[in-house]
Amino acid sequence: MANSDRADTAIAFVYRGTFVHSTQQTALQILKDALLGVDAQGKIAFIREGKELEKLSQTFGFKTSDITQLAQHEFFMPGLVDTHIHASQYSYAGTALDMPLLQWLNAYTFPVESCFKDLEFARKVYTQIVRRTLRNGTTTACYFATIHTEASLLLGQIANDFGQRALVGKVCMDRNDCVKHYKETLQDSQDETCRFIKELLEKKYPLVKPVVTPRFAPSCTGALLEQLGEIAKNNNLHIQSHISETHEEVKLVKELFPESESYTDVYRKHNLLTDKTVMAHGCHLSDEELALFRETGASLSHCPNSNFSLCSGVLNVRNVLKHKVKLGLGTDVAGGYSASMLDAVRRALDASKVLTIQDPKYKTLSFEEVFRIATLGGSQALSLDDQTGNFEVGKDFDALRINVAAEGGPIDLIQDEEPKILLEKFLNLGDDRNIVEVFVAGRRVVPITE
Numbered sequence: 001m002a003n004s005d006r007a008d009t010a011i012a013f014v015y016r017g018t019f020v021h022s023t024q025q026t027a028l029q030i031l032k033d034a035l036l037g038v039d040a041q042g043k044i045a046f047i048r049e050g051k052e053l054e055k056l057s058q059t060f061g062f063k064t065s066d067i068t069q070l071a072q073h074e075f076f077m078p079g080l081v082d083t084h085i086h087a088s089q090y091s092y093a094g095t096a097l098d099m100p101l102l103q104w105l106n107a108y109t110f111p112v113e114s115c116f117k118d119l120e121f122a123r124k125v126y127t128q129i130v131r132r133t134l135r136n137g138t139t140t141a142c143y144f145a146t147i148h149t150e151a152s153l154l155l156g157q158i159a160n161d162f163g164q165r166a167l168v169g170k171v172c173m174d175r176n177d178c179v180k181h182y183k184e185t186l187q188d189s190q191d192e193t194c195r196f197i198k199e200l201l202e203k204k205y206p207l208v209k210p211v212v213t214p215r216f217a218p219s220c221t222g223a224l225l226e227q228l229g230e231i232a233k234n235n236n237l238h239i240q241s242h243i244s245e246t247h248e249e250v251k252l253v254k255e256l257f258p259e260s261e262s263y264t265d266v267y268r269k270h271n272l273l274t275d276k277t278v279m280a281h282g283c284h285l286s287d288e289e290l291a292l293f294r295e296t297g298a299s300l301s302h303c304p305n306s307n308f309s310l311c312s313g314v315l316n317v318r319n320v321l322k323h324k325v326k327l328g329l330g331t332d333v334a335g336g337y338s339a340s341m342l343d344a345v346r347r348a349l350d351a352s353k354v355l356t357i358q359d360p361k362y363k364t365l366s367f368e369e370v371f372r373i374a375t376l377g378g379s380q381a382l383s384l385d386d387q388t389g390n391f392e393v394g395k396d397f398d399a400l401r402i403n404v405a406a407e408g409g410p411i412d413l414i415q416d417e418e419p420k421i422l423l424e425k426f427l428n429l430g431d432d433r434n435i436v437e438v439f440v441a442g443r444r445v446v447p448i449t450e
């Protein structure tokens with residue numbers, strides 16, 4: 001037995017067939033006729049070649065009749081990681097995309113988010129977004145809620161109940177000159193953030209954790225940013241926010257924080273750039289700012305649907321990768337109109353092609369590279385890559401069983417195809433009808449049974 005296998009716990013189930021995933025070395029590794037075993041803790045116990053069946057069944061003590069065989073047009077891939085999504089904006093997803101960011105926030109977002117004081121409204125929206133994202137293969141989501149502590153705790157409970165891995169953020173904002181009733185005092189924001197963190201951690205949900213969430217620099221005073229940096233540090237927590245999404249926003253931050261050298265410097269000064277920080281967008285960051293991300297270990301969430309829909313900008317992903325900044329993909333519902341990470345994959349490819357159209361020397365991203373950003377990249381961006389992101393032994397089994405030829409689905413297969421073609425077709429043409437099973441930490445969470 002190789003050192004990388006774990007034979008210390010009982011095997012819960014074994015699948016045999018094609019597995020595709022990313023590693024640090026290769027954007028797309030294809031394992032044909034592989035055997036993957038999941039233990040009682042939901043962790044990957046082994047992933048080996050089919051011909052090793054006899055030996056494996058002896059070592060791990062499972063019966064060969066317990067194995068589930070995938071069909072020829074099926075494969076497993078790692079679960080999709082949505083590194084930036086506003087659960088509270090789902091009710092108006094697919095509408096209200098006719099304004100630039102700052103006007104859009106005032107006209108649509110803040111009035112809708114105010115409604116989450118009403119817990120029944122919150123329950124309805126949060127149940128729908130968790131179900132929808134899970135069905136579309138999002139096994140890990142990094143959520144923005146609203147400023148309301150009770151509703152934010154409810155989002156954590158709903159994610160836990162449906163079995164989704166999630167970071168949940170109660171939004172902090174003590175500055176809002178436009179919608180005056182949608183903000184907190186400095187003291188309330190601080191106190192309620194501490195209460196949110198304490199109460200969510202006390203629930204001991206295995207897969208749901210709090211994330212410190214200053215909305216973005218323009219809606220926070222320096223004093224609040226300072227406090228949130230302290231809170232994150234003292235509790236070793238994740239941090240999320242927005243950065244450099246539009247030119248207008250960058251200009252506003254310059255006016256509001258004249259003592260800072262850059263937008264990134266505002267967050268850095270307040271100890272909000274750590275290796276557990278994820279910042280959405282970053283379309284207009286300078287090379288110096290990207291270097292600060294690299295130095296601090298902070299990551300970016302690329303949200304191309306939102307960037308197109310609000311006409312914000314086009315992130316130069318190659319430049320981000322060149323600076324060795326960790327990068328994931330995000331839907332940014334409802335600035336992005338789709339809650340599906342498959343849409344984010346397609347829009348990321350489109351964004352890359354826009355840059356190639358503008359400059360033919362720009363090397364377009366391949367579908368394999370975007371696949372990696374949507375899975376392993378996302379897990380790294382959220383500093384969860386010790387638990388999820390690919391099929392390494394010891395990680396949790398977060399996985400999608402894909403049937404490319406699903407009955408009534410969107411893909412017609414004319415002939416037998418290689419796994420690489422099956423993956424490419426699924427990423428470009430597939431939808432939830434092709435995602436026949438979803439596993440998070442070894443638990444089957446789709447089909448949704450209740």
Ligand SMILES: Nc1nc2[nH]cnc2c(=O)[nH]1
Nearest residue numbers: 109215216242306332335
């Ligand atoms: N896209 C987006 N950008 C933001 N910047 C600050 N808040 C938001 C938000 O809700 N959506």
Ligand SMILES: [Zn+2]
Nearest residue numbers: 086242280332
């Ligand atoms: Zn956002």
